[in-house]
Amino acid sequence: MSGIFISFEGPDGAGKTTALNSLLPLLKEETSKEVVVSREPGGSPISEKIRKIILSIHDQDMDDRTEALLYAAARRQHLVDVILPALNEDKVMISDRFVDSSIAYQGGGRQIGTKEVAEINDFAINGTIPDLTIYFDVTPEVGIARIRKDHEGAMDRLEQEKIDFHKRVHETYQKLIKENSDRIIRVDAEQKPEKVVSDALDIILKRFPKTFNGGK
Template sequence: MNGHFISFEGPDGAGKTTILQAMVDHYRKRLKDQLTITREPGGNPISEAIRSIILDKENTEMDSRTEALLYAAARRQHLVETILPALQQNHVVFCDRYVDSSIAYQGAGRMIGEKAVYDMNLFATEGELPEKTIYLDVPSELGLKRIMTNRTDDVDRLDLEKLDFHQRVRDSYLKLAKEYPERIVVIDASQDLETVKGDTIKILDQVIK
């Protein structure tokens, strides 16, 4: 496969979706129909159906391991139905979240074990990882403040977690970035939007020749 698989990660409020859309706008002119944009959980009908269950604010009784298993199931279907076919057609795939999210949110945030969640996803993905991961980092307090200021009409079940949950998530992401420096690039998302966009384009231009 000659395509490029690039994931975008970040704690809540980092501006990940905004930056991803900016990258789509920037690279669409060059790549045209060779650019595939997708998200997790989601990306196809089965995975989107699982997404609606996971993020439903009414599902407060969901067990942490159930949640992690649902993410892994959605990811498996997403990989085989959406990501791999696109890579086989030499597409550049921009994915809003992937395995790192599960390790950070369920493994660390839910405290069910980062290795346990990684192993579960290793089974689900057969070891398929992005070529490059853009991790947009922001202090948890700032991220939550942004959510409550800018996303009041789109707050999901994970956004409602307390500060210590979001701090564990961020700490896990930063640990992953140290473990996999060749894959995960940390960008300071507390900077102004144009600077974050510019930093992201510099990294992606090294991958998308």
């Protein structure tokens, strides 16, 4: 595979998707390669169907391990349908969430074990990991406040979890950053939106100078 794989991570309310939408045109100006953007859970027809099940507010009785397995299943299909083809065609692949999300949310948030969730996903991804992960960091309190303001009450099943759940997610992400410091780079997502985008852009350009002109 000759392409570049970048994932965006962060707790609920971090604004990573908004930042990605602002970053995309800037990145396209800096490279001759095609930039492909997708999301998890979802990103391909089968994975999107699984997404609806996972995030539905009508499935509150879903078992925690069932949830973790569904995320891994959606990820596998997304990998086969979208990520691997893009990488094999020498494209820049950006995924809004990847394995780290499952480790943080199901492993840490649901407390079913980060090691166990990592093992489930090792089977699903079969060795494919991002070349770079940008983590958009906000405190649980700030993230939830943003969601409540932006969504006007229409929150999905995970966003509706109590603050203790979101604190565990945040703490697990912090551990992942320390354990994968070469791959995961933190951006302070409590800054002004334009500064968040600027910081993320700078990280990408400097990490891949041969691909992005601004990294020279």
